[in-house]
Amino acid sequence: xxxxxxxxxxxxxxxxxxxxxxxxxxxxxxxxxxxxxxxxxxxxxxxxxxxxxxxxxxxxxxxxxxxxxxxxxxxxxxxxxxxxxxxxxxxxxxxxxxxxxxxxxxxxxxxxxxxxxxxxxxxxxxxxxxxxxxxxxxxxxxxxxxxxxxxxxxxxxxxxxxxxxxxxxxxxxxxxxxxxxxxxxxxxxxxxxxxxxxxxxxxxxxxxxxxxxxxxxxxxxxxxxxxxxxxxxxxxxxxxxxxxxxxxxxxxxxxxxxxxxxxxxxxxxxxxxxxxxxxxxxxxxxxxxxxxxxxxxxxxxxxxxxxxxxxxxxxxxxxxxxxxxxxxxxxxxxxxxxxxxxxxxxxxxxxxxxxxxxxxxxxxxxxxxxxxxxxxxxxxxxxxxxxxxxxxxxx
Amino acid sequence: xxxxxxxxxxxxxxxxxxxxxxxxxxxxxxxxxxxxxxxxxxxxxxxxxxxxxxxxxxxxxxxxxxxxxxxxxxxxxxxxxxxxxxxxxxxxxxxxxxxxxxxxxxxxxxxxxxxxxxxxxxxxxxxxxxxxxxxxxxxxxxxxxxxxxxxxxxxxxxxxxxxxxxxxxxxxxxxxxxxxxxxxxxxxxxxxxxxxxxxxxxxxxxxxxxxxxxxxxxxxxxxxxxxxxxxxxxxxxxxxxxxxxxxxxxxxxxxxxxxxxxxxxxxxxxxxxxxxxxxxxxxxxxxxxxxxxxxxxxxxxxxxxxxxxxxxxxxxxxxxxxxxxxxxxxxxxxxxxxxxxxxxxxxxxxxxxxxxxxxxxxxxxxxxxxxxxxxxxxxxxxxxxxxxxxxxxxx
Numbered sequence: 001x002x003x004x005x006x007x008x009x010x011x012x013x014x015x016x017x018x019x020x021x022x023x024x025x026x027x028x029x030x031x032x033x034x035x036x037x038x039x040x041x042x043x044x045x046x047x048x049x050x051x052x053x054x055x056x057x058x059x060x061x062x063x064x065x066x067x068x069x070x071x072x073x074x075x076x077x078x079x080x081x082x083x084x085x086x087x088x089x090x091x092x093x094x095x096x097x098x099x100x101x102x103x104x105x106x107x108x109x110x111x112x113x114x115x116x117x118x119x120x121x122x123x124x125x126x127x128x129x130x131x132x133x134x135x136x137x138x139x140x141x142x143x144x145x146x147x148x149x150x151x152x153x154x155x156x157x158x159x160x161x162x163x164x165x166x167x168x169x170x171x172x173x174x175x176x177x178x179x180x181x182x183x184x185x186x187x188x189x190x191x192x193x194x195x196x197x198x199x200x201x202x203x204x205x206x207x208x209x210x211x212x213x214x215x216x217x218x219x220x221x222x223x224x225x226x227x228x229x230x231x232x233x234x235x236x237x238x239x240x241x242x243x244x245x246x247x248x249x250x251x252x253x254x255x256x257x258x259x260x261x262x263x264x265x266x267x268x269x270x271x272x273x274x275x276x277x278x279x280x281x282x283x284x285x286x287x288x289x290x291x292x293x294x295x296x297x298x299x300x301x302x303x304x305x306x307x308x309x310x311x312x313x314x315x316x317x318x319x320x321x322x323x324x325x326x327x328x329x330x331x332x333x334x335x336x337x338x339x340x341x342x343x344x345x346x347x348x349x350x351x352x353x354x355x356x357x358x359x360x361x362x363x364x365x366x367x368x369x370x371x372x373x374x375x376x377x378x379x380x381x382x383x384x385x386x387x388x389x390x391x392x393x394x395x
Numbered sequence: 396x397x398x399x400x401x402x403x404x405x406x407x408x409x410x411x412x413x414x415x416x417x418x419x420x421x422x423x424x425x426x427x428x429x430x431x432x433x434x435x436x437x438x439x440x441x442x443x444x445x446x447x448x449x450x451x452x453x454x455x456x457x458x459x460x461x462x463x464x465x466x467x468x469x470x471x472x473x474x475x476x477x478x479x480x481x482x483x484x485x486x487x488x489x490x491x492x493x494x495x496x497x498x499x500x501x502x503x504x505x506x507x508x509x510x511x512x513x514x515x516x517x518x519x520x521x522x523x524x525x526x527x528x529x530x531x532x533x534x535x536x537x538x539x540x541x542x543x544x545x546x547x548x549x550x551x552x553x554x555x556x557x558x559x560x561x562x563x564x565x566x567x568x569x570x571x572x573x574x575x576x577x578x579x580x581x582x583x584x585x586x587x588x589x590x591x592x593x594x595x596x597x598x599x600x601x602x603x604x605x606x607x608x609x610x611x612x613x614x615x616x617x618x619x620x621x622x623x624x625x626x627x628x629x630x631x632x633x634x635x636x637x638x639x640x641x642x643x644x645x646x647x648x649x650x651x652x653x654x655x656x657x658x659x660x661x662x663x664x665x666x667x668x669x670x671x672x673x674x675x676x677x678x679x680x681x682x683x684x685x686x687x688x689x690x691x692x693x694x695x696x697x698x699x700x701x702x703x704x705x706x707x708x709x710x711x712x713x714x715x716x717x718x719x720x721x722x723x724x725x726x727x728x729x730x731x732x733x734x735x736x737x738x739x740x741x742x743x744x745x746x747x748x749x750x751x752x753x754x755x756x757x758x759x760x761x762x763x764x765x766x767x768x769x770x771x772x773x774x775x776x777x778x779x780x781x782x783x784x785x786x787x788x789x790x
Contacts, residue, residue, distance in 0.1 A: 018453045055477055058413040060484040067483065070491050071476035074469040081466035082450055088462065089455040096465050100495070101540055122540075145496055145517075 004169040005037040005127070009137065009159035012046035013176050014233040015079045018086075023233060025086045027174065028132060032092060037127045039166065041137040041159040042083055044075025065110035069139070069149045073099065076136035076155075084134045094132040097122065099139035100147065104158065106140035112151035113140055115158070118165040135162065153214035160217050164224035171226050172239075173213065178232035179240035180205070180212050183254040187368050188375045194252065198244045201252045201326050202228075204357045208324035209257030218242070247356060251327035251378040256371055260285065261303045262349065262361060264295040264316045276310050285322070286359060288350045295350065297322065297361065320349065321367035324359040325374060333358050333378070340377055346370050399564040400432040400522070404532065404554035407441035408571050409628040410474045413481075418628060420481045422569065423527060427487060432522045434561065436532040436554040437478055439470025460505035464534070464544045468494065471531035471550075479529045489527040492517065494534035495542065499553065501535035507546035508535055510553070513560040530557065548609035555612050559619035566621050567634075568608065573627035574635035575600070575607050578649040582763050583770045589647065593639045596647045596721050597623075599752045603719035604652030613637070642751060646722035646773040651766055655680065656698045657744065657756060659690040659711045671705050680717070681754060683745045690745065692717065692756065715744065716762035719754040720769060728753050728773070735772055741765050 008031060010024050024042075031038050052071050056063040063071075080096040087094035103122060106113035126133045137155025140148050150157055156173060163171035177185075178193065180202065185191040197205075199222040206215040212230055221228045221242065231239025265273050270287075273296060277284050282305065285297040293315055298306065300319055307314065325333060330353050337360060338348050346369065350361040362370060403426060405419050419437075426433050447466050451458040458466075475491040482489035498517060501508035521528045532550025535543050545552050551568060558566035572580075573588065575597065580586040592600075594617040601610040607625055616623045616637065626634025660668050665682075668691060672679050677700065680692040688710055693701065695714055702709060720728060725748050732755060733743050741764065745756040757765060 018450065021454075052473065055413060055473070056480060059416075059477060059480045063480045064483045067476045067479045067489075067491060070479070070493075071473060074472040074476075077469040077472065078447065078450070078466060081462045081469075082454060084462045084465070085451060085454045085458045088459045094462075096462060098465075098542075147493075 003035055003037045005039070005166055006031050007039045007041060007159050007163040007166065007168045007171045008174060009041040009155055009172065010043065010174045010233060011155060012043040012049070014174055015042055015083065016046040018082070020233070021079070021083050021086050024083060024174070025090055027233065028087060029090060029092055032132060038132050039123060039127070039162060039168070040083065040132065040134045041155055041162060042076060042079045042134060043137050043155040044072075045079050048075040048078065066146060069110050069147045072149050073136065073139040073147045076138055080134045080136050087132055087134070092132055093130065094134055095126050096134040096136070098136050099158075100141035100145070102135045102162075104135075104140035104162075106142055106148045106150070108142045108144075108146075108148070110146075110148055113142070113148035115140060115150070115161045118162060120165050123162075123166065153217060156214050156217040157220070160220045160226060160228065163226045164220065168226060170229055171221060172229045172231060173217075174231055174233045175212070176232060176234065177212060177230070178235045178237055179230050180210070180242070180253070182252070182379050183371055183375050184210075184256055187256060187371050188254075190375065190380050192379070194240050195238075196244075197240055197242045197252065198247045199242060200245065200356060201247045202242045204324070204326045204354075205253050205255045208255035208326065208357065208359060209322065210253070210255045213242075247328050249327045250329045251325045251333070253326050254371055254375055254379070255324045255326060256367055257322040257324070258364060258367065259300045260297055260320050260322055261300045262288070262295050262297055262316075262318055262320045263303070263306065263314060264293040265313055266315060267294050269313045270294040272313065273310060276306060280305055280309070282306055286352045288352060288361070290350065319364050320361050321364045322359055322361060323367055323370050323374065324357050325378060326357045328356065330354060330356060330358040336377075337374060340373050341370055344369065344373055346373075398430055398432045400434070400561055401426050402434045402436065402554050402558040402561065402563045402566045403569060404436040404550055404567065405438065405569045405628060406550060407438040407444070409569055410437055410478065411441040413477070415628070416474070416477050416481050419478060419569070420485055422628065423482060424485060424487055427527060433527050434518060434522070434557060434563070435478065435527065435529045436550055436557060437471060437474045437529060438532050438550040439467075440474050443470040443473065461541055464505050464542045467544050468531065468534040468542045471533055475529045475531050482527055482529070487527055488525065489529055490521050491529040491531070493531050494553075495536035495540070497530045497557075499535035499557075501537055501543045501545070503537045503539075503541075503543070505541075505543055508537070508543035510535060510545070510556045513557060515560050518557075518561065548612060551609050551612040552615070555615045555621060555623065558621045559615065563621060565624055566616060567624045567626060568612075569626055569628045570607070571627065571629065572607060572625070573630045573632055574625050575605070575637070575648070577647070577774050578766055578770050579605075579651055582651060582766050583649075585770065585775050587774070589635050590633075591639075592635055592637045592647065593642045594637060595640065595751060596642045597637045599719070599721045599749075600648050600650045603650035603721070603752065603754060604717065605648070605650045608637075642723055644722045645724045646720045646728070648721050649766055649770055649774070650719045650721060651762055652717040652719070653759060653762065654695045655692055655715050655717055656695045657683070657690050657692055657711075657713055657715045658698070658701065658709055659688040660708055661710060662689050664708045665689040667708065668705060671701060675700055675704070677701055681747045683747060683756070685745065714759050715756050716759045717754055717756060718762055718765050718769065719752050720773060721752045723751065725749060725751055725753040731772075732769060735768050736765055739764065739768055741768075
């Protein structure tokens with residue numbers, strides 16, 4: 001019988017020192033001893049990418065994109081070699097591969113490349129010889145043989161794309177939190193770890209501000225039916241498994257997105273605003289129609305760019321934060337949510353309802369309190385939710 | 396008309412900081428502006444290889460050879476990228492290539508690989524597009540696609556082999572001294588820089604202790620008719636050119652080799668000693684036959700190994716240094732050299748004469764003084780040499 005294949009990804013913090021690399025090796029060895037084939041994806045040691053960037057910026061504030069990729073990719077080359085040495089020292093045969101050696105072929109977009117194809121033959125041959133294969137995350141090679149890097153969240157993308165190409169049984173993202181929580185535990189002390197999360201809910205949480213996984217990583221895993229697991233390098237629990245198509249909870253999580261802005265214009269200026277956003281590459285998170293105005297939600301740091309070319313027509317621009325409940329109920333929660341928040345003096349400036357999410361727009365200073373109120377009502381105290389939503393069938 | 400092609404090699408000290416990389420870029424730009432095609436070979440920034448080795452040794456005192464090569468090769472990847480960025484910033488288009496990207500194919504001997512073949516097509520294509528090509532020294536790739544490193548003097552080997560493969564017009568080794576001297580200037584203050592040195596003399600000097608160039612580098616350049624130039628990164632003079640087959644000087648240089656030992660045995664034990672040396676991989680620098688004994692000159696740090704298996708038969712083992720005059724005259728200088736040294740109380744314990752060299756064996760504490768005496772007699776004061784060697788025709 002074919003052994004299960006697991007892809008494990010360890011970020012920069014996880015391989016930040018020789019001691020931590022040892023801890024990482026223990027996770028890998030456990031998976032190997034459990035009877036799995038193991039492919040490991042590693043980032044550069046934490047701090048290393050910044051050190052290399054610092055050297056480059058002493059030369060040029062905008063270094064040549066091609067050469068920046070050559071430079072930064074040296075970071076993972078160091079961590080992958082150190083990890084393979086550690087595994088070998090512990091008696092487990094391991095081979096490291098750069099992005100190029102692993103045949104991770106990308107487009108030509110240096111510093112922000114997209115994986116086009118992975119020829120997995122080298123990896124599967126090494127697995128067949130019973131090696132643990134350690135692959136550099138974040139990097140690939142274009143069709144000219146030039147080194148490329150993937151941009152933000154690159155190592156997660158490497159891991160999940162490799163898992164897809166290898167038809168892995170599971171892709172495990174090791175990080176410094178031990179799973180996906182119902183809300184950011186730094187904000188809501190009663191936030192609970194979710195044992196299992198369905199893909200639609202996870203995608204919506206990632207899209208609306210949950211930092212635990214990058215949105216493209218979740219989307220790729222979903223499309224390619226790769227079960228994803230989030231777990232902590234510094235812990236032994238099973239983390240959270242992201243799997244399946246079906247959400248079974250009224251509210252499974254609450255996502256917080258800070259540093260946004262609500263830009264409003266007169267109705268007849270909206271088409272022109274939308275066009276400017278597109279031309280400037282400013283992502284519109286939401287469009288809100290009110291009686292008096294139309295508004296768009298954008299990242300706050302994009303405001304200045306937009307104001308430069310569109311200033312005279314902007315009616316209002318104000319900093320906001322977004323609070324999004326994700327789960328089966330959305331439309332049904334609108335009234336009760338506004339009521340619960342109004343009782344505590346929090347004004348919902350605007351809102352947007354989607355099939356499985358309710359996004360509330362509010363002043364930045366209100367969002368933490370609001371998160372606690374809704375978490376208490378909808379997640380911690382199930383009975384409260386039930387009593388207020390008697391008319392809703394949860395299917 | 397085809398532009399001349401120059402290969403320039405810069406060692407770790409030359410690229411040891413962003414400021415120094417800038418100085419290196421100026422040398423390259425000068426060569427480019429002089430109408431040359433330029434291929435540059437760089438080492439890792441000084442200190443970087445030791446930093447990486449230190450990390451590896453925290454894991455394993457003898458790290459996996461394959462993974463050590465992956466680790467160390469990241470060092471040149473950093474320096475080559477920084478250099479290419481600097482050239483680009485200064486307005487000169489440059490592309491960096493790893494050993495693998497430059498198709499420097501080696502055997503499988505990790506940590507001490509030998510270059511088997513260089514497919515120069517990638518480099519010549521980039522040169523044809525008017526790029527400066529920056530290649531990682533010290534590293535290559537074996538036929539499996541694994542990263543290899545070349546061992547000691549590796550970057551010089553990379554440079555001279557690339558120059559040979561590209562049929563370069565000159566291979567310039569930039570270092571921290573500004574050329575080949577008649578003797579080590581730290582020992583002989585009156586040592587003179589040689590504008591030009593023939594290959595046979597340079598080979599003999601490198602073999603007998605001159606540190607400026609590694610012996611295999613000189614040998615490869617000679618065999619492949621690549622003119623070699625030694626020059627300083629921190630200076631603008633033309634350095635020393637190594638070229639041609641013919642020595643024209645009675646004595647062109649004096650080499651010093653320290654840390655050697657003279658091991659003597661009874662005549663009838665010599666064959667067994669020679670065999671032990673061979674089996675242990677101990678290089679025999681010279682075999683000396685005296686009336687009472689036969690001796691071999693070996694590196695001092697090999698003595699312990701030899702003594703372990705051959706102890707009871709060793710008649711004597713003593714530390715010595717070697718002083719070798721290189722030039723047209725060798726046999727003719729034996730008597731006068733011993734005389735000059737004896738006058739100053741220095742005993743020549745033994746000697747060996749070759750076609751173009753006279754090697755004198757003496758106690759380590761005598762070698763610096765002896766070097767000054769012979770340098771004064773044979774090089775600084777030509778007339779002294781002439782008066783004592785009236786019977787010799789210098790051809």
